[in-house]
Amino acid sequence: MRWVVALVFLAVFGGSVPASAAEEPQPLCTVKDSRIGELSGLVSDGSRLYAINDGGTKIQVFVLGRDCKVQKVLTDRTDPFDVEDLARTPDGRLWLSDTGDNQKGRLTVALLEMSPQGKVTLHRLTYPDGQHDTEALIMDKAGTPYLITKDILGEAKVYRPSGPLASPGPTNLEKVGTVKIAETDTPGGPVGSFGSVLVTGGASTADGTVIALRTYTDAYLYAAPDGDVPAALQRTPVRVPLAGEKQGEAIAFDPDGTLLSGSEGVGEPIRAVRGAAALVPSASASADGKPASSASGGGTSDGGGVPILPAAGIAVAVVGLGWFGFTRLRRRRG
Template sequence: MDCNNTMGTGARMVRSATVLTCCAFLLGGVPAAFAQPASETLEPAQPVGPVPEPLCFPDDRGLEELSGLIVVDGTVYAIPDGGSEVAVAEMAGVLDGDCTVTQWIRDTLNPFDPEDLSAHDGKLWIADVGDNRRLRQTVALISLDPETGSTALHRLEFQDNRPRDSETLLIDRFGMPIIVSKWFGLGEVFTPVGRKNVDALASPGPTALEHHGDVAFPITGTPGGPIEVVGSTLATGGAVNSDGTIAAIRTYTDVYFYANADGDLLRALNSEPVRIPIPNEPQGEAIAFTESGDLLTASELGFAITGDPNRPPDGDEPLPPINIIRDVESFVWNTLQERGHSVPERLLPPASSGGGIGGSGETSASATEENDGLLSDRMFIAAAISTGIVLAIVLAGATTVLWKRFRR
């Protein structure tokens, strides 16, 4: 079932009603029927899985706002958020525990708000898709040749002309870019019209983007991020594994893994994810798979809107580490196999090669998709309700900080 199939009239009505409910929370308090302890709004605990561990600490202040990562042939590339030129840091020794920047690849092309980084067919792709104030008429992907430093601009526009803030770029094994927007509890999924490959994007464009449905991010209770528990509901970065069968989308506090054995990532995004917490990152926005199936995570230096408004607090404050979560791919496929989902044939034990998963061989992706689609709606509703409650608290804190700042 395509993600777009979950966006029928009924689903739209449910989501619209939910958004109105959240507005009611913010404007008029919480109805008694929904008042409940915060713990009851959290997602059920996931199976115990691999945990992040520090790999190395960047020491180049140009990475204070590290926002995107990619691993290509063992070399890690990173981009900062902002700036007046294309700037990509090459770090050849990260996987060996050395975060030294070996060189900066720069170009005079001036991005508006670069937020994520991916790669395809020898080129790096910078997702210039950020729009915090939601004012942009177009967003863009910028291709960069890491050997020559040459760039090309590929503008993109939303078909409904409604600006979105986005921080997540996924490029599937076929070269199709997928952009996921950033909003409380919800990420809208977009691809170029006709599901064009990145190499087919017009330069400078624009190319229209079409909507394929939504993914939901509920409050999880994982600590970290700049805006307390609401940070767990905002999509801040993405990655695709080396064989194109797993898409990962992170929030400030957690990573969600969506898998499809055939590499259909749109279908994967409509399935039940596997979640791994990544706690205590100050403003985590970057993830990247290694070729061996581990996952790197990284954070901006960050600051909390409910704390000291000065950023950074100290000019010599150490930058957050690049962390590694080992054996992520195996954990994801093992978890999905336990749930009865299809996994790549290369990962099946010999006894399962003749029949499917779970012994009888009757469970398949098509047999589980109906439930997956329903789960997506339920996750959205849970995320919206819980986010509405907590957002009121966070907005109150932010208002207090701004009042204090302008009172000085």
């Protein structure tokens, strides 16, 4: 991974209180195959894992056993620009998010749809407001894709197609919201605490009722009881620290709600937080989109709008008040 850091000016007001999980991430297996040195996207069907590298010059989806050993590779000669994330819909289709744009120079981004038979369909997309570097893809339970940008100031933008996906397109995207990510003191990542505000991956549970975003250091789990992604991202999340991942970009859910995470680098583990989805109260949102009190799940509040789940060992605090800075991060792959 080649990083170019031009300049960082950082002023942080306020502090952060680290969250902790009753069960910290535990190694599931270790990725030892040198072909998966830049793990960026991950999904699970319960018995197998599907993994992609960052970037690349052709489509490659690695099918892994629960021991992280490669069982087969799904390939296509389509040459992507910068693949960043991976999703899977209930019909078995894999969706590769070719949305990386470190230099903010792409006229279009793309989703690459791979059928269970291995056929790849290209769907080009255009933003309504200029270029964005995007590393997170979430598919809702209806099969609508959502792109969440990687924003250096911790306010990620959320986009979805304005209509049915065309092939090859482009289909126009529409902005449907923002997500504010505050700094944490969870250790890990390639750029210290600065990486705790950068969204590097997304995932949803099999039934679409919990969605997750991750940064280099933490995962944020949101209740989506009705499958509405924009509404879910306005609710107060449960934060699950993913400490110690040197360049964490991959995140997924097992069908049973176990949260999986992984980092770039050969010899890095895929880790599991069992029962993570159950930590999220099955809350509903009020009409104005603000977080509502939990109807179940034992959630309480610390007065600042952040749920505390003592039975599950989660303590979450309101973090930070200000980020000011400028930097150029990441690299152009493939």
